[in-house]
Amino acid sequence: MTAPVLLITGAxxxxxxxxxRLAAGKGWRLVLAARSRQALRDLATELGGPTRAVAAACDIQDWEQVAALPARAEDAFGRLDAVFANAGVFTPTSFLHGTGSPERWREMVLTNVYGTALVARATLPALVRSRGHLxxxxxxxxxxxxxxxxxxxTKWAVTAMAQSIRAEAAGTGVRVTxxxxxxxxxxxxxxxxxxxxRLRPEDVARTVLFALDQPDTVDINEIIIRPTGQAAHR
Ligand SMILES: NC(=O)c1ccc[n+]([C@@H]2O[C@H](COP(=O)([O-])OP(=O)(O)OC[C@H]3O[C@@H](n4cnc5c(N)ncnc54)[C@H](OP(=O)(O)O)[C@@H]3O)[C@@H](O)[C@H]2O)c1
Incomplete structure (x- = not known):
């Protein structure tokens, strides 16, 4: 079988x-999306160059840039099998105290909620065609x-978004984790x-590959992973 193709935002x-890195080692071909062009190019080179990994500079808040991602995958590799909608940012906030300008809040909401929704909207038609995995x-x-x-x-919104997408995609063959x-x-x-x-990023990566590695009849709905000893209220 031809090597499957995974698009990652926040790559x-x-x-x-x-x-x-972990997916490349397991034979996936990669489309690497984020705003930092040079970091993406360096990672694509590290993972084997254009036959194995391509960079796709993209701000997920921009619909035109996001809408171009599936074509980037299909042009480079002829298919898109899975999407890891992972890009996100954290800004400390308080609703009672002044901890910086709320103008930074906009960036976080637009990235974590609107941007993630755009990635889902842009890629799901291709995932329906491939009976793929989000x-x-x-x-x-x-x-x-x-x-x-x-x-x-914003992450409660992602929780709801994942459930909403899974409900809408039922019957299409698409899995949502x-x-x-x-x-x-x-x-x-x-x-x-x-x-x-803290977890290492590699610890989290293994759980992503666990979900992706399941047979297409198995949909891992949710994965919760904490570092050993993390308090339940954090
Ligand atoms: N670190 C934690 O403790 C933790 C815990 C739970 C969940 N998460 C979530 O895990 C995900 C990955 O974060 P991380 O912890 O790996 O931190 P990170 O190293 O800062 O990664 C964030 C990624 O998102 C990309 N990104 C941010 N804004 C973007 C935009 N507008 N368009 C495209 N890409 C954008 C960044 O790339 P560019 O800057 O190059 O665009 C970067 O690749 C996020 O959704 C985060 O909320 C993190």
């Missing part, structure tokens, strides 16, 4: 880059209450969590 660092990165914070945290609210990591040694966090245990 320039952290969980996305670790997943790209994996979305939510967060443990998308299932618990975190005081004052708008980030958590919601990934909910706890604290990972990647991206931004708040100083009060400096001493908390």
């Amino acid at each position: 320039s660092s952290g969980i996305g880059a670790a997943t790209a 994996v979305l990165t939510g967060s443990v914070t998308g299932r618990i209450t975190v005081p004052g945290q708008l980030y958590s609210a 919601l990934l909910q990591p706890g604290l990972v040694d990647a991206g931004d966090t708040t100083p009060d969590r400096a001493a908390d245990p």
